[in-house]
Amino acid sequence: MKILILGGDGYLGWPTAMHFSARGDEVWIIDNFAKRRWEMEEGIEPLLPIAPLHTRVNLWNESSEHKMHLRIVDLVDDRAVYKLIEECVPDTIIHYAEQPSAPYSMQGRTTAVNTQVNNIVGNLNLLFAMQKYCPDAHLVKLGTMGEYGTPNIDIEEGWLELEHNGRKDRVLYPKKPHSFYHLSKVHDSHNIEFACRVWGTRATDLNQGVVYGIDTDETLLKSEFRTSFHYDDVFGTVLNRFLVQAASGHPLTVYGSGTQTRGFLNLRDTIKCVEIAADNTPDAGEFRVFNQFTEQFSVMDLAEKVKSAGERAGLNVTINHIANPRVEQEDHYYNAKHTKLVDMGLDPILLTDEVTDSMLKSVLANCGHVDPNVFLPRITWTHRN
C-alpha cells in the first residue's frame, strides 16, 4: 500500500518507515524537525547522535529495492499539507507528528499553547486535506493512554457501553488527562471522531502506553539507521531514563512513591501494533480505538527491574525517591483493557529479565556521553508564570 508517515524523523516514525519499506510498501515520510528544535530549547540530545533524515533516507534508498519519498512539511502549514496529500494520495497515514512531551507542555503558557495549537491544527489540517483528496484513506493516529488519566473504573478501549437510568448507549470513554500535552491528544480524538461521524473518515486512534526500547530489526542493519533514544526529564520515557541512570552510575529518580501505574510496551511492539492497524482498515465512518500497550507496571516495578538487571551486570544501582514534580494520583486503581490488538495478532514482547538485560547492555556500550544534568525534573506542574 501507499503509506504516508508523519513525523518520520522521530523515535517511532523512523523505524516505522523502515519497517513498511522493508516489507514492500510505498513509503512517504514527512517531518519538519520541530522536535529537534524543542530538544535544543531544553538543552538535551539523544544518547547517540542521529544523522540528518535526508542522509538516512539516501542510505536506505541505496540499499533497499523499495525507495522512500521524503518531503519537508509542517502540518500547521495548511497549503503544504493540502499539496502533500494531493500529490501523495496515500492509502494509509500514520500520524506521529505531534509535540510528544507532557513536561514540555507544562513549562508555562507559551509551551502549553504551542503544544495544543501545533497538535490540534496539524491534525485538523490533515483531516480536511484527507476529506478533499483521499476521503477513503485510513488515518492511524497516535494517541496516548494518558488521555484516560487514572479513573477508579476499568479503562476500556476508547468507547464505553453504559447503562444509565435504565437506558443504554455507547459513548466515548470519559477522559481526565494529566497535562496540556495529554489534553491536546484528547482534543484530537474528539475532532477525529467528529470527522468520522460527519464525513465518513476511517480512523484508528492508538492510545499508546509508555514506549521503551532501543532497536528494531531495521535499526540494527546499519549504525546510521539507529533511532533517537532520550533519557532526559523532558523527552525521555521512564524506563529508558532508568537504564541510562543505572549504566552511568547515577541513582534512579523515582517521582514520589513510584506507585503510579501505567501501560508500557516495547518499541518493536509499537511497530507491530501500527502494522496491524494499517493492515486492517476500519469501515468508512468508523472511529476505532485500540489501547496500545502490552503490560502494566508501577514506576517502582520498573526501578526494581532495572536495579536487578544492574546487579546482574555487576553494577550497584540505587533508587532515589524525589518530590513528584507532577500533579497526579500516586495511589490509584489501574486496570486498562488491551485485548483488541492481541486478538488481531499481536504477540507481545514482554519485559523479561532477558529483555531488560539486553537493553542495559546496549546502553552500557553507548553511555560515554551521558549528561547527568538532565536526569532531574526541571519542570513542575504548579509553578506560576
Added chain:
Amino acid sequence: MKILILGGDGYLGWPTAMHFSARGDEVWIIDNFAKRRWEMEEGIEPLLPIAPLHTRVNLWNESSEHKMHLRIVDLVDDRAVYKLIEECVPDTIIHYAEQPSAPYSMQGRTTAVNTQVNNIVGNLNLLFAMQKYCPDAHLVKLGTMGEYGTPNIDIEEGWLELEHNGRKDRVLYPKKPHSFYHLSKVHDSHNIEFACRVWGTRATDLNQGVVYGIDTDETLLKSEFRTSFHYDDVFGTVLNRFLVQAASGHPLTVYGSGTQTRGFLNLRDTIKCVEIAADNTPDAGEFRVFNQFTEQFSVMDLAEKVKSAGERAGLNVTINHIANPRVEQEDHYYNAKHTKLVDMGLDPILLTDEVTDSMLKSVLANCGHVDPNVFLPRITWTHRN
C-alpha cells in the same frame, strides 16, 4: 464584587454588563469586535443597528452611578490578557468571548481552525493569567448544551456517576458535539477541568441551551442600550429567526423533519443564571457544571408556536421543511437535566403564548430592514474544501 465580562459587545455580554453594573458591582468589560468582523464576512447585520460599544458605555456611565470600565483586548494576545488581569484583578470573570456559531465553524478548514484556535487559545491565556494574578477568582465560562450531542441516555450536568464492572467513579459526562465550534467548547471544558484539578482554579462551566429573546430591563432603558439580535443562518438562533421570518412574511425554514430537540432559554434567564453562578463561588479546585436552559422543545414545537402567534397577530405563517444542511440525528432521545440553577433560585421565564406574542410584536415593529437573503442556510456540513 469586581466583575470582568469578556465579550461585552455581544448579544449576551452587553446586557450582562449592564445588569451587574445596575445592581452595584464594579464592571469591567472587554471586547475585540471579532464578532463584528465575522458578521461582515457573512454579509449579515443585526435586525437593528448597534451603536459602538464606547458610545454605549459612555451613555451608561453618564446615567448610572456605577461606572463601567472598558478595555479593548483580544484574548488570543497573551500579553494583553496578562496586562488586563494584572490591572483589573477581578473577583469574577464571565467569559462570553468566543466564536459562537456552529455554521461559521463548518464553512471550511479556515473557519474551523480559526474557531478552535481563537476559542482554545483565548481560554488558555485566561487560565494562565488567572493562575498568575488572581488564583482565587471565579471563572464563569459559557459552554453549550451542544457539547453533549444527543446521547441515548439522560444528559446529566457535566459529571456522571457511573458503575462499571462493579466499581464506581464520577467522570466528566462523555461528549459527542455537532460541529467544530461545539468541539472547541468541549476542548475548553477539558482544559478548564484540568486547571481546577492541578492549580485549584474555581470554575463554573455553563452549558447553555439556545437563547431567544430581545430585551432585558436594562436594554429597555434607552434605545441605544439594545443588544444585537440576529436572524440569519450563521449567527441567528432558531426561534429568533422564525420570529423575523413570520413578521416579514416569509416561511419558517425548518431543517429536515424539525424533530431535533434541544434546550432553550430566554435572554433574561441567561442573565439570571450567570448572576446565580457569579454569586455562588465554587470551592478552590471545583469544576462545577450547570446545564443552563429552562425548557426542551423540538424545532417543530417552536415553528408551531410562532405560527400560532402569527395567526393571533393576523399573519399568515407557513412552515417550509428544507434539506437539513447539518449532519445530526433528527429522531433521537433527549432528556437533559437542568435542576441545579433552579435549586439555586432560578425562576424560569417560560415560552408562553404571551412571551411569544410580545417578542413577535417587538419584531413586527422593527422589521423594516430585514434581508431575506440570509434566511436560508448557505453552509452545509459535508461539502469538501
